[in-house]
Amino acid sequence: MTNAVEIKKLTITTKEKKLVDISFKIEESTALIGQSGSGKSLTLKSILNLLPSNLELKLEVDSDFELSSKTIGFIPQNPFTSLSPMTKIKEQFFCQKERKEKLFDLVGLDKKLLDRFPSQLSGGQLQRVVIAIALSNEIKLLLLDEPTTALDENSKKVILELIYKLQKELNFLTLFVTHDINSIIDVCKNIVIIKDGELIEKGNTIEILKEPKSSYTKELINSTFNNKEFRK
Numbered sequence: 001m002t003n004a005v006e007i008k009k010l011t012i013t014t015k016e017k018k019l020v021d022i023s024f025k026i027e028e029s030t031a032l033i034g035q036s037g038s039g040k041s042l043t044l045k046s047i048l049n050l051l052p053s054n055l056e057l058k059l060e061v062d063s064d065f066e067l068s069s070k071t072i073g074f075i076p077q078n079p080f081t082s083l084s085p086m087t088k089i090k091e092q093f094f095c096q097k098e099r100k101e102k103l104f105d106l107v108g109l110d111k112k113l114l115d116r117f118p119s120q121l122s123g124g125q126l127q128r129v130v131i132a133i134a135l136s137n138e139i140k141l142l143l144l145d146e147p148t149t150a151l152d153e154n155s156k157k158v159i160l161e162l163i164y165k166l167q168k169e170l171n172f173l174t175l176f177v178t179h180d181i182n183s184i185i186d187v188c189k190n191i192v193i194i195k196d197g198e199l200i201e202k203g204n205t206i207e208i209l210k211e212p213k214s215s216y217t218k219e220l221i222n223s224t225f226n227n228k229e230f231r232k
């Protein structure tokens with residue numbers, strides 16, 4: 001099993017104020033949860049080294065692999081806008097033909113779809129394409145930014161199960177960013193809850209759901225958690 005990535009210190013500041021000041025571990029499958037404006041996207045961007053230039057970053061990481069575009073895969077919020085509409089699918093990811101076909105197989109897509117344009121695929125198929133592209137390299141960490149927001153309930157479930165299966169098969173860490181605890185209880189073993197760029201609570205998903213320590217976590221659970229059974 002790939003070891004954890006420990007974010008020992010992450011601070012993001014503008015000239016005027018501190019936007020994010022947190023520390024957490026990415027172990028197995030971890031969810032970073034917070035409401036709008038809590039600092040989720042900035043945290044992802046800092047791991048991807050894509051922060052806007054007006055922001056200052058201090059990042060101390062302990063990891064047994066280097067964080068780079070070769071070791072990290074990224075699944076954006078909206079598969080419809082993340083692919084170029086005028087380019088065939090096969091030209092939108094950069095690895096050997098055999099690997100593209102193998103990845104399509106892994107994500108449950110017919111390899112004939114490689115020759116199509118994005119507009120010729122369904123939303124669920126496009127989300128699978130985006131997952132295959134994120135796995136082009138043999139990654140050690142997969143970052144997901146609200147990966148199911150653009151999908152209906154049924155496709156959401158299918159895609160989350162696929163990511164869970166791929167993680168077990170290919171043995172990478174995952175960091176799910178979301179505002180919705182409900183969407184990750186089946187797939188994330190650990191959660192990290194942030195508010196206004198600060199850490200509120202972190203730990204095992206089941207334990208936090210059973211016994212949330214902070215009132216903010218209780219609110220988040222009550223607003224999204226509708227007595228759903230969970231399996232971990």
Ligand SMILES: Nc1ncnc2c1ncn2[C@@H]1O[C@H](COP(=O)(O)OP(=O)(O)OP(=O)(O)O)[C@@H](O)[C@H]1O
Pocket residue numbers: 014019034035036037038039040041042043052054055179
């Ligand atoms: N380039 C920037 N310069 C100054 N402030 C910024 C910049 N980018 C983001 N912020 C501020 O930092 C805070 C956190 O933003 P961030 O985009 O990480 O939130 P988020 O949790 O991802 O929200 P959402 O769920 O709405 O995407 C917000 O208050 C935002 O206005």
